[in-house]
Amino acid sequence: MATLWRAVSSSVGTKVVIALSGLALFAYLILHLIGNLFIFLGPAALNGWGHTLISNPLVVPAEIGLLLIFLIHVYKAALNWWDNRHARPTSYAEKKWAHHTSRKNVGSTTMIWTGALILLFVAIHVSAFKYGAFYEPPAWEPGVRDLYGLVVHTFLNPLWAGFYVACLVLAGVHLRHGIASSFQSLGADGPRFTPAIMLIGYLLAVVIAAGFAFIPVWVYFRLG
Amino acid sequence: MEKMTIHLRVWRQAGPNAPGRLVPYTVENVIPDMSFLEMLDVLNEELIAKGEDPVAFDSDCREGICGTCGLVINGIPHGPDRGATVCQLHMRRYKHGDTITIEPWRARAFPLIKDLVVDRSAFDRLIQASGYTSINVGGAPDANAVLIPKDKAERSMDAAACIGCGACVAACKNASAILFVSAKVAHLGMLPQGQVEHKHRVVKMIDRMDDLGFGSCSNEGECEAVCPKEIKLANIAYLNRSYLTARFFGGL
Numbered sequence: 001m002a003t004l005w006r007a008v009s010s011s012v013g014t015k016v017v018i019a020l021s022g023l024a025l026f027a028y029l030i031l032h033l034i035g036n037l038f039i040f041l042g043p044a045a046l047n048g049w050g051h052t053l054i055s056n057p058l059v060v061p062a063e064i065g066l067l068l069i070f071l072i073h074v075y076k077a078a079l080n081w082w083d084n085r086h087a088r089p090t091s092y093a094e095k096k097w098a099h100h101t102s103r104k105n106v107g108s109t110t111m112i113w114t115g116a117l118i119l120l121f122v123a124i125h126v127s128a129f130k131y132g133a134f135y136e137p138p139a140w141e142p143g144v145r146d147l148y149g150l151v152v153h154t155f156l157n158p159l160w161a162g163f164y165v166a167c168l169v170l171a172g173v174h175l176r177h178g179i180a181s182s183f184q185s186l187g188a189d190g191p192r193f194t195p196a197i198m199l200i201g202y203l204l205a206v207v208i209a210a211g212f213a214f215i216p217v218w219v220y221f222r223l224g
Numbered sequence: 225m226e227k228m229t230i231h232l233r234v235w236r237q238a239g240p241n242a243p244g245r246l247v248p249y250t251v252e253n254v255i256p257d258m259s260f261l262e263m264l265d266v267l268n269e270e271l272i273a274k275g276e277d278p279v280a281f282d283s284d285c286r287e288g289i290c291g292t293c294g295l296v297i298n299g300i301p302h303g304p305d306r307g308a309t310v311c312q313l314h315m316r317r318y319k320h321g322d323t324i325t326i327e328p329w330r331a332r333a334f335p336l337i338k339d340l341v342v343d344r345s346a347f348d349r350l351i352q353a354s355g356y357t358s359i360n361v362g363g364a365p366d367a368n369a370v371l372i373p374k375d376k377a378e379r380s381m382d383a384a385a386c387i388g389c390g391a392c393v394a395a396c397k398n399a400s401a402i403l404f405v406s407a408k409v410a411h412l413g414m415l416p417q418g419q420v421e422h423k424h425r426v427v428k429m430i431d432r433m434d435d436l437g438f439g440s441c442s443n444e445g446e447c448e449a450v451c452p453k454e455i456k457l458a459n460i461a462y463l464n465r466s467y468l469t470a471r472f473f474g475g476l
């Protein structure tokens with residue numbers, strides 16, 4: 001136990017914890033996105049899916065697990081950022097990106113800030129949806145929450161739709177560095193693997209951000 | 225030969241705790257064939273002639289092999305050339321009238337001594353932490369007694385090219401020494417001779433690196449891009465793998 005603690009507290013271990021928790025959250029995002037696709041099948045499909053999910057007794061332990069992973073990711077990343085700031089007490093008068101083989105990008109330079117904004121977004125998102133208004137679906141199975149109605153009602157407001165799209169762009173920027181970087185932290189590297197994972201990470205970041213952002217845009221323009 | 229006038233902004237700081245600032249200088253009659261350090265030598269001779277304190281900077285071999293020189297030039301450690309140290313940089317890279325900003329390596333683990341000179345003995349502490357390697361002595365072994373796959377030998381040799389200049393720390397936004405540590409770990413760990421202490425070496429070096437006040441790795445690869453010996457980021461992944469294996473399966 002003491003060894004494990006030492007291992008995860010070291011600089012390398014810290015990055016491993018951030019990578020593993022980050023990848024777990026990324027995996028959750030994929031499941032979430034797949035679930036969201038039910039909206040395109042209509043109200044009955046989405047509400048049915050939501051009802052199936054919350055009726056499962058495993059959903060509460062899963063939510064607690066997810067929350068823990070999220071908090072570990074946030075805590076370790078914030079601590080790491082704080083320690084790293086102290087590694088250079090006097091900053092350069094002039095510092096440029098080295099380019100050449102460097103992987104530095106907008107995502108990698110803003111991880112802590114995009115991360116902080118995503119944290120804020122998640123809090124707003126959970127309170128707006130999970131703990132948001134409870135609509136009964138009209139003339140449909142009573143006791144089932146009309147998630148579809150809630151989604152449509154929320155995103156018909158251009159402020160909500162715009163806010164979601166903006167936050168999802170930030171999430172994409174965060175993932176653009178995060179996905180590929182996680183593999184490097186875990187020591188997964190190879191002459192063919194590394195270029196492939198960098199490309200896949202980039203594409204997945206775009207797919208995730210665009211996939212989620214499509215829903216508010218679709219609701220606003222097609223159902224509005 | 226055409227002579228150039230070069231404007232400099234040089235970090236001057238009298239001592240570790242003295243306040244520092246960028247001081248403007250102008251060097252006339254710079255010959256394009258001069259090396260960057262020769263240009264600084266010319267500046268220093270002028271300063272000495274005027275009775276001023278010359279700019280302190282480090283150099284030794286001036287042929288890119290010792291790792292003593294190290295300046296951040298216009299925001300990039302070792303300047304604009306790839307795979308080269310400051311002493312290998314020449315003034316033909318610049319034009320008449322250019323302004324060049326020169327700063328020291330900046331990291332908590334590399335405290336400033338004077339002007340552009342920093343104390344890089346933290347790297348020596350890391351090498352000390354890495355410990356020893358057990359090598360058989362005695363009669364000369366047969367040439368092929370220990371077989372080493374070609375790719376392993378290559379990777380080890382590539383990592384061994386590290387000259388310990390500290391540009392990786394200077395370039396890293398977290399002032400992390402991990403590229404340096406990974407080069408040392410890969411250099412020995414890739415070879416059968418380095419295996420005996422491999423897992424201990426990895427754990428001790430990482431522990432020491434954290435104690436010395438270096439930051440952690442953000443996987444940006446600015447270090448690799450400025451490294452005069454082009455040490456690869458792949459070594460860091462190897463180091464991470466080695467560390468995890470040593471901690472979780474190596475009983476450390």
Ligand code: FES
Nearest residue numbers: 284286291293311
């Ligand atoms: S002085 Fe030796 S590497 Fe530059």
